[in-house]
């Protein structure tokens with residue numbers, strides 16, 4: 350028994366901070382919407398703090414966990430008829446391999462992979478019916494930042510093209526065991542029907558990469574002036590001042 354407990358000690362390298370706030374758990378489950386919608390996939394179930402109330406509401410669940418010991422613990426704790434545990438790095442699991450159609454994603458994300466997970470969700474957006482995801486507060490601020498603020502960046506524009514992201518509520522370190530150094534924010538992602546309808550994803554990524562190369566410099570230092578002119582964008586601005594519609598225009602004239 351002692352050995353089993355020792356094996357489940359939180360592992361720092363996997364960003365393991367387990368949610369221990371019953372009200373927050375209920376709010377996350379409720380934010381996912383009706384019990385009979387698209388299948389639910391939990392990212393990083395850990396010891397199952399969120400898995401248990403998710404199963405109560407949705408009956409069935411898929412969960413992707415990288416930690417072998419936690420995956421074994423979950424298989425032992427929950428019935429295989431209701432919980433399918435995929436023992437893997439979420440970044441290597443194509444969402445299309447999980448279900449026939451789009452899924453709802455939920456998770457208290459490990460902070461070290463939150464940006465790559467956000468990026469993956471954009472790339473695989475046609476497989477995402479919605480998501481309720483917890484991020485480090487600063488990342489959630491970036492996801493929902495207004496142009497002209499320091500938090501506004503490539504992630505804001507890219508994710509914002511594909512999804513409407515709302516910040517639902519914040520949680521302090523004491524909501525977790527062990528307590529992290531940072532605060533967290535639960536976000537809800539709703540697919541935008543018009544996502545990438547007027548602009549290609551590759552072009553938008555390329556324009557953002559170039560535009561934000563030297564954040565402190567003005568756009569004309571980062572982007573060829575003829576492209577700025579074609580898009581009707583003032584090169585004396587900094588990248589963070591450009592609203593999403595201008596990034597879209599720049600991407601439209603971006604060379605292929």
Ligand code: SAM
Pocket residue numbers: 363364365366367368369392393394395396397398399413414415416419437438439440456457458459460462
């Ligand atoms: N959902 C649980 C909770 O709220 O108590 C655990 C959250 S903990 C912040 C993050 C979980 O994600 C851990 O269980 C960790 O092992 C797992 N994890 C970390 N990196 C992962 C990855 N790349 N793919 C899948 N799971 C990962």
